[in-house]
Amino acid sequence: MSGTETTGIQAPSRAEYCVVACAEAWRDAGEILASPMGTVPAIGARLARLTFSPELLLTDGEALLIADTPAVGATAGSIEGWLPFRQHLTLTATGRRHVMMGASQIDRHGNQNISCIGDWARPARQLLGVRGAPVNTLNNPTSYWVPKHSARVFVEHVDMVSGVGYDRAAAAGPSATRFHRIPEVVSNLGVFDFETPDRTMRLRSLHPGVSLEQVTGATGFALTVPDEVPFTREPTAAELRLIREVIDPKGLREREVPA
Amino acid sequence: MTQDKTMTADDVVGRLESGMTIGIGGWGSRRKPMALVRALLRSDVTDLTVVSYGGPDVGLLAAAGKIRKLVAAFGTLDSIPLEPHFTAARQRGAFEMVEMDEAMMMWSLTAGAQRLPFMPVRAGMGSDLMEVNPALRTVTSPYEDGEKLVAAPALRLDAALVHLNRSDVQGNGQYLGPDPYFDDLFCEAADQGFVSCEQIVETADLLKEHGPQTLLIKRMFVDGVVETPNGAHFTSCVPDHDRDEAFQRAYVKAARDPEAWPAFVERFLSGDEAAYQAAVTAFHQEEA
Numbered sequence: 001m002s003g004t005e006t007t008g009i010q011a012p013s014r015a016e017y018c019v020v021a022c023a024e025a026w027r028d029a030g031e032i033l034a035s036p037m038g039t040v041p042a043i044g045a046r047l048a049r050l051t052f053s054p055e056l057l058l059t060d061g062e063a064l065l066i067a068d069t070p071a072v073g074a075t076a077g078s079i080e081g082w083l084p085f086r087q088h089l090t091l092t093a094t095g096r097r098h099v100m101m102g103a104s105q106i107d108r109h110g111n112q113n114i115s116c117i118g119d120w121a122r123p124a125r126q127l128l129g130v131r132g133a134p135v136n137t138l139n140n141p142t143s144y145w146v147p148k149h150s151a152r153v154f155v156e157h158v159d160m161v162s163g164v165g166y167d168r169a170a171a172a173g174p175s176a177t178r179f180h181r182i183p184e185v186v187s188n189l190g191v192f193d194f195e196t197p198d199r200t201m202r203l204r205s206l207h208p209g210v211s212l213e214q215v216t217g218a219t220g221f222a223l224t225v226p227d228e229v230p231f232t233r234e235p236t237a238a239e240l241r242l243i244r245e246v247i248d249p250k251g252l253r254e255r256e257v258p259a
Numbered sequence: 260m261t262q263d264k265t266m267t268a269d270d271v272v273g274r275l276e277s278g279m280t281i282g283i284g285g286w287g288s289r290r291k292p293m294a295l296v297r298a299l300l301r302s303d304v305t306d307l308t309v310v311s312y313g314g315p316d317v318g319l320l321a322a323a324g325k326i327r328k329l330v331a332a333f334g335t336l337d338s339i340p341l342e343p344h345f346t347a348a349r350q351r352g353a354f355e356m357v358e359m360d361e362a363m364m365m366w367s368l369t370a371g372a373q374r375l376p377f378m379p380v381r382a383g384m385g386s387d388l389m390e391v392n393p394a395l396r397t398v399t400s401p402y403e404d405g406e407k408l409v410a411a412p413a414l415r416l417d418a419a420l421v422h423l424n425r426s427d428v429q430g431n432g433q434y435l436g437p438d439p440y441f442d443d444l445f446c447e448a449a450d451q452g453f454v455s456c457e458q459i460v461e462t463a464d465l466l467k468e469h470g471p472q473t474l475l476i477k478r479m480f481v482d483g484v485v486e487t488p489n490g491a492h493f494t495s496c497v498p499d500h501d502r503d504e505a506f507q508r509a510y511v512k513a514a515r516d517p518e519a520w521p522a523f524v525e526r527f528l529s530g531d532e533a534a535y536q537a538a539v540t541a542f543h544q545e546e547a
Binding site for chain 2: 062064084122123127131133176
C-alpha cells in the first residue's frame with residue numbers, strides 16, 4: 001500500500017511504525033499544543049505538524065514555542081511564542097493541549113503510575129513522582145507511550161495512581177470526568193484505546209511483524225481483543241523521508257525502539 | 260533612600276532556624292540557589308520542611324539529613340531523570356513526603372502568597388494524591404455548576420531561597436533566561452525572601468540592555484541579597500552559564516555509590532563557597 005517496495009525505499013522499521021502511530025494521536029487535533037514526552041512521541045508530533053496537522057504548536061522542550069519544525073535535538077530557526085512553566089501549567093486547564101506521557105505502570109482502565117513502585121510510604125523504588133499527571137489527565141487529552149511493552153508495565157493494578165484512568169475518574173464524579181480523555185496508548189508492539197463499553201483497554205492495532213500472542217503475553221491483564229485486529233498503518237513514502245532525513249536524521253528513534 | 264540588603268550566604272542561613280518551612284526556587288536542575296543550599300549544608304540548621312520543584316537542592320539536603328518533610332511533585336536532574344539522593348532518601352523513609360501535582364503546588368503557593376486558605380483545582384481528583392495526602396480536602400462550588408474540586412491548601416513559607424541572574428542591592432531581582440520558574444511566587448509566599456545572584460548591579464543599569472519584564476522579583480519581598488557568581492552551579496543559569504553536565508554526572512555517580520559519596524563530600528562540600536568553586540575548577544582541569 002505504501003509503495004515503499006516499488007520505489008526502492010527501505011521498509012519501515014518498528015520504530016517508524018511507532019512514530020506514525022504516535023503522530024496519529026494528534027490528527028485533527030486542531031490549533032493546540034502537542035506535548036510529547038519521549039523521543040518517538042517527539043518525532044511523531046513533528047511528523048504530524050509537517051503533514052496532516054500543520055496547526056499544532058510545539059515547544060523547544062523548554063520555554064519557547066518553535067515556529068519551524070527542525071530535527072529533534074536541533075535548535076529552532078524561529079520562535080513564535082513563550083511558554084514558561086507557569087503558563088504551561090495553566091495552559092493545561094484551558095484544554096488546548098494533548099500530552100503524550102510515559103508510563104512506568106498502566107492498568108486496563110488507563111490509570112498510570114510514574115511516581116513509585118511498591119508502598120508509597122516507603123517505596124521499593126522511587127521514580128519521578130506524580131509530576132503533572134494528575135492535572136494533565138483531568139484537564140486535557142492524555143495519551144501514553146511505552147517503548148518497551150511488558151507485563152511489568154501493563155499491570156492489573158498500578159502502585160500509585162498518578163494519571164487518572166476511566167474507572168477512577170468515574171468514581172470521583174462529574175468534575176473529574178468532565179475533561180478526562182485518554183485517546184490512546186502506543187507501545188512498541190501496538191496501539192491501544194478505551195473504545196469499549198466499560199472503558200477498559202482494547203487492542204486497536206498491531207504493528208506489522210507483531211503477533212497477537214506477543215501482545216497478550218506481555219500484558220498483565222485481560223485485554224479486549226476484537227475479532228479482527230488491523231495492523232498499524234504503513235508510513236507513506238513522504239512520511240518515511242521526513243522521519244529519516246528531516247526530523248530524525250541521527251536515528252534516535254532506533255535507540256528508543258531497537259529493531 | 261536606597262536600602263542595602265547585601266549579605267553573605269552564611270548571613271542568610273543565620274536568619275534561618277531549625278524546623279522552618281523553606282521554599283527553594285528554580286526547577287529540577289535549573290537555576291537553583293545552590294550556593295545558599297551549600298551554606299545550609301555547612302550550618303547546623305536542620306529539621307526543615309522543604310518546598311521545591313525538586314532538583315539537587317532536595318538531593319543534597321536529603322543526603323545531609325536536613326529534611327523532616329518534603330513538599331514536591333518530583334525530584335529530577337532534567338538531563339538525568341531521577342535525582343539519586345531523593346530516590347534513595349524516599350526508599351529508606353528518610354523524611355515525610357507531601358506529594359503534590361506540579362500545578363497543584365503552584366496554586367498552593369499562590370494561595371499562600373494571596374493570603375487565601377486554598378485555591379480550587381481539578382488536579383488531584385481521582386488520583387492517589389487524595390489517598391497519600393489524607394489532609395487534602397475537596398470543596399464544592401457554591402454556584403449552579405456545583406462542581407466538586409480539590410482545595411489546594413495554602414503553602415506559606417518561613418523563607419524563600421532563589422537564585423537570579425542579576426539584582427540590585429535592594430533586591431530587585433532580574434532573570435535573563437527563558438523561564439522565570441516560580442521564584443517570584445516563592446518570595447511572595449514567604450515571610451522572608453533571599454535572592455542570590457550572579458552579579459549585583461546598579462539599579463540604573465538593570466534595564467540598560469534588557470526589557471522591564473526581566474524584573475521578576477520586587478524588593479518589597481526581599482530581605483537579603485547575596486552575590487554568588489556561579490552560585491547556581493551545577494544547575495543551569497542561562498545565559499550566564501549552562502548546566503555543568505560533566506559535574507552533574509560526577510555528582511550522580513558518587514551519589515549512587517555510598518562508598519564514593521563521602522569522598523565527594525570531602526572534596527567539594529567540606530569547605531566554604533570559594534573552596535567549592537576552586538574544587539570545581541580543579542575538577543574540570545582534571546577532566547580536560
